[in-house]
Amino acid sequence: GAVVSQHPSRVICKSGTSVKIECRSLDFQATTMFWYRQFPKKSLMLMATSNEGSKATYEQGVEKDKFLINHASLTLSTLTVTSAHPEDSSFYICSATTSGAPYEQYFGPGTRLTVT
Amino acid sequence: SQKIEQNSEALNIQEGKTATLTCNYTNYSPAYLQWYRQDPGRGPVFLLLIRENEKEKRKERLKVTFDTTLKQSLFHITASQPADSATYLCALPTPSGGYNKLIFGAGTRLAVHP
Numbered sequence: 001g002a003v004v005s006q007h008p009s010r011v012i013c014k015s016g017t018s019v020k021i022e023c024r025s026l027d028f029q030a031t032t033m034f035w036y037r038q039f040p041k042k043s044l045m046l047m048a049t050s051n052e053g054s055k056a057t058y059e060q061g062v063e064k065d066k067f068l069i070n071h072a073s074l075t076l077s078t079l080t081v082t083s084a085h086p087e088d089s090s091f092y093i094c095s096a097t098t099s100g101a102p103y104e105q106y107f108g109p110g111t112r113l114t115v116t
Numbered sequence: 117s118q119k120i121e122q123n124s125e126a127l128n129i130q131e132g133k134t135a136t137l138t139c140n141y142t143n144y145s146p147a148y149l150q151w152y153r154q155d156p157g158r159g160p161v162f163l164l165l166i167r168e169n170e171k172e173k174r175k176e177r178l179k180v181t182f183d184t185t186l187k188q189s190l191f192h193i194t195a196s197q198p199a200d201s202a203t204y205l206c207a208l209p210t211p212s213g214g215y216n217k218l219i220f221g222a223g224t225r226l227a228v229h230p
Contacts, residue, residue: 004159034217043120043205043222044160093159103148103209103216107159 003027004096006108013084013115020080021111023094029074030096034105035067037090044093050077084115118143120221122206128227129196137191137224139206146208149182149189154203154223163204164191196228 003026013019023033032051036044048069050056056069066088068080077096081088091112095105121140129135139149148167152160166173166182166189173180179192193200203223210217 006159032216041222044220046217046219049217091157095159097216103150103165104162105160105216105218106162107152110157110159112157 002098002106004094004106004108006094006111008111009109010112015085015115016083018080018082019084019113020078021092023077023108025075025096028098031099032097033071033077034095035069035079036093038093039090081113086115089113089115118211118219120206120208120219122221122224124222126225126227128229131197131228131230133196135193135196135200135226137204137226139189139191139221141187141208144211145184148209150207150218151180151191152205152207154205160205198228198230201226201228
C-alpha cells in the first residue's frame with residue numbers, strides 16, 4: 001500500500017520551454033502532497049506544500065510563478081516548471097501523506113529534469 | 117535556523133557487522149524524528165519514526181535511539197547485508213508544523229561489503 005508514482009521519470013527539454021511533472025497516489029487518497037528538489041549528494045529541499053483544492057504554500061526563495069503547482073484531486077498533484085533554464089536541472093521528488101499516518105511521507109520515484 | 121547534521125563521509129563496513137549512523141540537530145526540540153532510506157536515482161523510503169518520549173525503537177534489524185538532551189539520534193543496522201547499502205536520511209518536522217513538513221539531513225551513504 002501507499003504507493004506514489006511520478007511521471008515522467010526522466011525528461012530533457014530545451015531552455016525556455018515548460019515541463020509538467022505528475023505525482024499520483026495510486027492506492028490511497030493523499031491529504032497533503034509535497035514537492036522537493038534534490039541536487040547530487042545534497043539533502044532534499046522542500047519547495048512547496050500542496051493540498052487538494054487550495055493554493056500551494058511555497059517555501060521561502062521558491063518562485064511560485066516559475067514552479068506552478070496544481071493539486072486537482074486527492075490523488076494527483078502536478079508541478080510545472082515554466083520557462084525552464086539549465087539551472088532548473090535537478091531531481092524533483094514528490095511525497096504524500098495520508099490522514100491515517102500523517103507523519104510518514106510516501107515518496108515517488110523522482111523525476112530527473114535536464115534543461116539544455 | 118534549524119540544522120541537521122549527518123556524517124557526510126561514506127560508512128564502509130563488513131557484512132554481518134552493525135552499522136551505526138548519526139544524526140545531530142540544533143536549535144529546536146522536535147516532537148519526533150524519522151529515518152529514510154534512499155537508493156541512487158530513487159525517492160526516499162520511510163523506515164522508522166521515533167517520538168521525543170521514546171528512547172529507542174526497533175524494527176527487525178533496525179534500531180533507532182533518540183537522545184533529546186544530546187539532540188542526537190543513532191540509527192543501527194545489525195547483521196548488515198550488502199543489500200543494506202544505500203543513503204540513509206534523517207528528517208525532523210519543521211518547528212512551524214502545519215502540514216508536517218520535514219527538514220532532511222544530507223544523508224550518510226552506507227556501503228556493506230561482502
